[in-house]
Amino acid sequence: MKFEIKDRDAAGRICRFTTKHGTVTTPNLMPVINPNKMLIPPQEMKKLFGTEMVITNSYIIKKDKKLREKALKNGVHKLIDFDGPIMTDSGAFQSYMYGDIKLDPIEIVEFQRDIGSDIGTILDIFGTPDQTKTEAENGMKETIKRAKQSVKVKGEMFLACTIQGSVFPDLRERCAKELSKIDADFYPIGGVVPLMEGQRYTDLVRSIIFSKRGLDPSKPVHLFGAGHPLIFPLAVALGCDFFDSSAYAKYANDGRMIFSWGTEKLEDLTELPCSCPVCSKYKVSELKKLDENQRVLEIAKHNLYVCFAEIKKIRSAIANGNLWELVERRANSNPYLLEAMNELKKSENKGWLEYFEPVSKNKAMFYTGCQTIHRPLVYRTHKRLNERYESLFDTTVVFPDGNKPYSTFYSKEIKKIMNKKEANILVRSHFGPVPIELDEMYPFAQSVFPRSVDKETEEVSRIVFNLFIKNKKICYWNGNKTLTELNESNNEDFNPDIHRISAVADMQFGKHASKTLLDGKIRIVKSKKTGKIRNVYCDEKHVLSMRANDGMFTLKIEGARLLHKSFKYPKLRVIIDKDAVPFIMDGKSVFAKFVKDCDPDLRPLDECLIVDEKDELLAVGRCILNREEMLAFQYGMAAKTRERI
Ligand code: GUN
Ligand code: ZN
Numbered sequence: 001m002k003f004e005i006k007d008r009d010a011a012g013r014i015c016r017f018t019t020k021h022g023t024v025t026t027p028n029l030m031p032v033i034n035p036n037k038m039l040i041p042p043q044e045m046k047k048l049f050g051t052e053m054v055i056t057n058s059y060i061i062k063k064d065k066k067l068r069e070k071a072l073k074n075g076v077h078k079l080i081d082f083d084g085p086i087m088t089d090s091g092a093f094q095s096y097m098y099g100d101i102k103l104d105p106i107e108i109v110e111f112q113r114d115i116g117s118d119i120g121t122i123l124d125i126f127g128t129p130d131q132t133k134t135e136a137e138n139g140m141k142e143t144i145k146r147a148k149q150s151v152k153v154k155g156e157m158f159l160a161c162t163i164q165g166s167v168f169p170d171l172r173e174r175c176a177k178e179l180s181k182i183d184a185d186f187y188p189i190g191g192v193v194p195l196m197e198g199q200r201y202t203d204l205v206r207s208i209i210f211s212k213r214g215l216d217p218s219k220p221v222h223l224f225g226a227g228h229p230l231i232f233p234l235a236v237a238l239g240c241d242f243f244d245s246s247a248y249a250k251y252a253n254d255g256r257m258i259f260s261w262g263t264e265k266l267e268d269l270t271e272l273p274c275s276c277p278v279c280s281k282y283k284v285s286e287l288k289k290l291d292e293n294q295r296v297l298e299i300a301k302h303n304l305y306v307c308f309a310e311i312k313k314i315r316s317a318i319a320n321g322n323l324w325e326l327v328e329r330r331a332n333s334n335p336y337l338l339e340a341m342n343e344l345k346k347s348e349n350k351g352w353l354e355y356f357e358p359v360s361k362n363k364a365m366f367y368t369g370c371q372t373i374h375r376p377l378v379y380r381t382h383k384r385l386n387e388r389y390e391s392l393f394d395t396t397v398v399f400p401d402g403n404k405p406y407s408t409f410y411s412k413e414i415k416k417i418m419n420k421k422e423a424n425i426l427v428r429s430h431f432g433p434v435p436i437e438l439d440e441m442y443p444f445a446q447s448v449f450p451r452s453v454d455k456e457t458e459e460v461s462r463i464v465f466n467l468f469i470k471n472k473k474i475c476y477w478n479g480n481k482t483l484t485e486l487n488e489s490n491n492e493d494f495n496p497d498i499h500r501i502s503a504v505a506d507m508q509f510g511k512h513a514s515k516t517l518l519d520g521k522i523r524i525v526k527s528k529k530t531g532k533i534r535n536v537y538c539d540e541k542h543v544l545s546m547r548a549n550d551g552m553f554t555l556k557i558e559g560a561r562l563l564h565k566s567f568k569y570p571k572l573r574v575i576i577d578k579d580a581v582p583f584i585m586d587g588k589s590v591f592a593k594f595v596k597d598c599d600p601d602l603r604p605l606d607e608c609l610i611v612d613e614k615d616e617l618l619a620v621g622r623c624i625l626n627r628e629e630m631l632a633f634q635y636g637m638a639a640k641t642r643e644r645i
Contacts, residue, residue, distance in 0.1 A: 001158055001185040003220050004636030005625065008604060009323040010237035010376070011212070011356040014315055017220055017241070019085040019118040019158065021077065024052040026220065027236045029227075029311050030087055031304060032246035033080050035061055039249050039300050042082035048277075048301065049308040052084055055244045058112045058120065059091025059103065075116035087119040087160065087244075088112045092190070093225070096126035109150040113157040119186050122150045124162035127171075127191040129203065136166035140175045151183050158185035162224060166191060167203045169210040176214030186220050187211075189240070193225035201231065201340035205238065209349060212239045218592075218632035229260050229310035230334060233327045234341075236314050239356070245307055252300035260310050261333035266299065276305035321361030324375050328368040341371050350379040355626055358604040359508075360550045364446040367430070370456035377443060380603075382432055382464050388511045389435060389503060395486065396424040396469065399477045401451075406439040407496070413477065418494055421486045424472075430457055432464040437496070437503035440532070440551035497524050501536055501544065501553075508553055509563060509572065509607065516566040517543050517559050538562075555607040557643040560620035569615050570599045574608045574623065574630065574639050584610055584618045589640050592625060592633035600627045608639055619644035 002018040006025075015026045033042055033056040045051035056076065061067045071079045076086055090108050095101050105123035112120030123146055125139035147161040161184040165171030172189075179187065189211045195204045212221065220241045226232075227245025235243070251258055255266045259274065266288060272279035278287075278298050287298060317323040331337045343349060353376040365377065372378070397417055402409040406427045414436065417423055425436035430449040438444050449457075475482055501524070502514035509517075520539035527534050527548070536544040536553075543559035546552070555563070563572055576584065580594035590610060602608055602623050610619040621641040623630075630638040 002635050003218065004633065005629070006636075007319055008356070008358060008624075009318040009321050009361070010327070011239040011353055012236040012314070012318055012323055013239070013241070014318050015220070015241060017085075020156075021083060021085045021118055022052070024085060025315070026241040027232070027311055027314055028052060028242055029232075029307055030055040030242060030244045031248060032056070032227075032244055033082075034246075034249070035067055035080055036064070038080065039252075039297060040304070042080055042084075045304065046082075046084065049304050051304075051308070053087065053242075054080070054082055054084070055087040055089060056080055057091065057094075058088040058108060058115065058117065059094055059101070061088075061115065062091075062108065062111050071115040077116060079115070085118040087186075088115075088117040088121060090121040090123045092121070092124045092126050092162070093193070095123075096128070105146045106149055106153060109159070110153050113153065113155045117157055119158040119160050120154065121160040121188065122147050122162060124164055124190055127164040127166035129167050129191075129194050129198075129200065131166045133166075133168055133171070136164075136168055136171055139166075140164045140171050144175065144178045147179055147184065148182055160184070160186040160188050160222065162188045162190035163211045163215070164191050165207075165211075167195070167207065169206050172207055172210040173214035176211045180214065180216040180219070184219075186222060187215055188222040188224040188242075190224045192223065196226060196228065196231065199334075199336040201234075201337050202343055204231070205234070205340045205343045208235060208238045208240065209343070209352065213352060216632050217629045218634065227307065228258060228263070229307050230262060230330065230337065232307075232310050233314055233317070233323065233330045234337065236318075237323050237327045238353075243311075245304070248303035248307060249300050252296045252303055255295070255299065257299055258303040258306050260306065260313075260330065266295075274302065274306065276302050276309070278302040278305065321358065321363050322366070324372075324377075325366050325368055328371045331371065332369060344371070345374045347379075350374065350376055354380045354383075354603075355628075356604065360442045360552055360605050361446075362549060364448055365443050367447075367449040367453065367457075370454045372449075373430075373457045373460045378431065381443060384507055385433065385435075385468060388506050389438075390506065390511070391424040391435065391472065392499065393422045393424050395421065395473045395475060396426050397475050397477050397482065397486075398426050398428055398469075401427060401429040404439065404445050406434065407436050410436075416483055417486065420483060421489045422494055423475075423486065426469070428461075428465055430461055432461045433468040435503060437500045438507060440500075441504050441507065442550035442552055445551060497533060498522060501533065501546075504546070504551065504553060505544065509555070510567070510601075513563060513567075516562050519562075553607070554642070555620050557620050557645060560609050560617060560643075561645075564609050564611070564617045567609075570597060572599055572602065572607075572609045573611050573615070574598045574602070574621070575611055575613060575615075576618070578613060581612055581618060584641055585644055587641060587644060590621065590638045592630050592636055592638040595630040595638045598623075598627040598630045598638075602627065610639065610641060617645055 007014040030053045124143040127139045143164045161179045163176045165175045222242035223240045226243045227247030317326040331341045357376040427434040430453045505514040523537040525535040533546045541558040542556045545554040575597040577594045619641045621639045623639045625638045
């Protein structure tokens with residue numbers, strides 16, 4: 001099974017997933033094909049919506065003599081006339097909906113294998129939200145038992161092992177852990193349909209998070225039965241890769257139209273608030289007047305256009321690094337979803353999400369409301385401020401928020417202060433405390449908040465600010481009055497550039513990194529055009545380059561040598577197998593399958609030291625994956641090599 005990360009944001013990812021019938025890009029949506037009644041044939045879906053993969057039901061095929069014989073003879077691809085990857089479900093859902101059906105858990109897997117399904121599903125026990133914990137646990141155990149038996153007969157077919165456990169987070173995590181140990185290829189999160197139907201999104205979020213926590217991060221994850229785009233962005237941000245939709249057809253049958261913000265009945269609409277080809281072709285009155293079959297077909301098409309448009313929006317949000325913004329905006333369109341966002345405010349969940357969050361993005365972060373301050377990125381920034389940043393002087397002068405960059409906005413005031421006394425300059429922003437030396441670093445400079453914010457943001461940033469200034473001598477800027485209060489002291493060699501590079505280095509590489517990197521005669525080269533810091537030399541060795549877009553450093557090989565010497569193993573290291581050494585020395589990137597170990601504190605897009613198993617420094621690069629991912633993935637890049645020794 002080939003599955004590799006190409007891009008990422010939040011705990012979401014863009015991956016390439018390959019089966020015998022082709023490669024698809026995730027996140028992706030598999031429309032459900034009913035082999036008895038193909039409303040829109042899969043080939044047409046491919047043309048209309050760019051459908052790359054579909055799902056159909058092996059139980060329905062198996063129980064109908066004609067379909068069964070055709071499928072066994074010609075394969076499922078011929079049966080539904082689709083040449084791309086096909087997933088099949090097992091009948092577990094029918095069993096839950098319609099009570100006991102006669103199905104043997106092994107036979108149905110063998111049948112899926114025999115009809116040439118790309119991904120076949122085990123006959124899991126659907127865990128319902130109203131179960132007691134004991135019932136849920138028994139169902140989960142039976143599901144795991146069947147998964148273990150099914151692996152033995154999967155043959156060349158990829159096997160999907162559904163994670164169950166009802167609404168009990170510990171059962172979900174345990175089930176995912178157990179299933180990760182077996183040789184399965186695809187991991188649906190099951191039993192969630194009733195949660196979505198009941199708009200129980202808080203339970204849904206918990207089910208996803210705990211399933212993901214227990215799961216091998218290198219495996220594709222499918223949110224089983226999720227076909228409404230309302231929850232796609234959040235589910236992707238939590239690490240789901242696949243969705244399936246029967247909703248497009250079910251809803252069309254009752255005249256319901258799907259939108260990114262929810263569902264509307266056609267009969268209630270006075271306009272078609274959509275620009276898909278269907279809604280562009282008809283006026284609302286014309287759509288209402290179509291004969292029933294035609295109308296159902298057109299609504300089904302609209303529904304799929306909307307679903308696939310949302311998938312594309314999500315992928316482009318990942319590429320732009322603003323998936324959380326899309327999640328928050330969508331959450332604001334449904335109160336139940338908004339409520340579920342509270343789960344993400346728990347520090348336990350922030351801590352988990354932070355592990356996947358890239359350290360830099362190519363776009364500024366935009367405030368959307370009270371969820372923004374709880375983003376994993378903000379959580380990390382506050383954490384790194386407390387753990388890594390050191391203020392230099394004993395007095396701190398605090399300024400209110402102003403225009404960015406703050407060092408330019410407050411340049412006159414800062415000069416006056418520094419002429420009198422060396423002091424730390426701190427800006428109190430909605431983001432929290434911003435030491436002036438960090439005012440061009442991501443995300444301090446690259447974050448946009450409105451002038452006045454909601455109460456929750458004020459409260460969080462107040463708490464963080466107060467923690468930051470604890471035990472510091474603080475003085476709030478009040479013009480000349482403040483100046484007269486500051487005692488004069490000697491400050492001849494104050495150099496703001498040195499303070500900036502020291503503070504950024506500490507925030508980026510860890511506490512005291514600057515002491516190592518800048519222990520010598522420093523020469524700073526600035527851009528002639530912008531006046532911004534570009535290159536940093538220590539004793540004429542090029543140790544760092546500063547990037548213009550995020551105000552963060554690219555670590556040069558000379559800088560890497562210094563950090564390698566002073567930081568103890570495994571700090572900042574990606575450790576690679578001896579077989580991969582020649583490739584790295586040839587300038588090639590680090591592939592995940594060659595990673596032996598990695599510093600658990602490294603995050604996606606952190607700079608890293610690439611070393612061999614004896615901790616010899618080989619190269620410097622940038623992480624693509626975090627530690628757990630590097631150790632789990634069999635395909636794709638773990639870190640990009642930039643310079644070698
Ligand atoms: N379809 C929707 N939910 C489920 C589930 O939990 N298991 C299976 N096998 N199919 C589903
Ligand atoms: Zn439309």
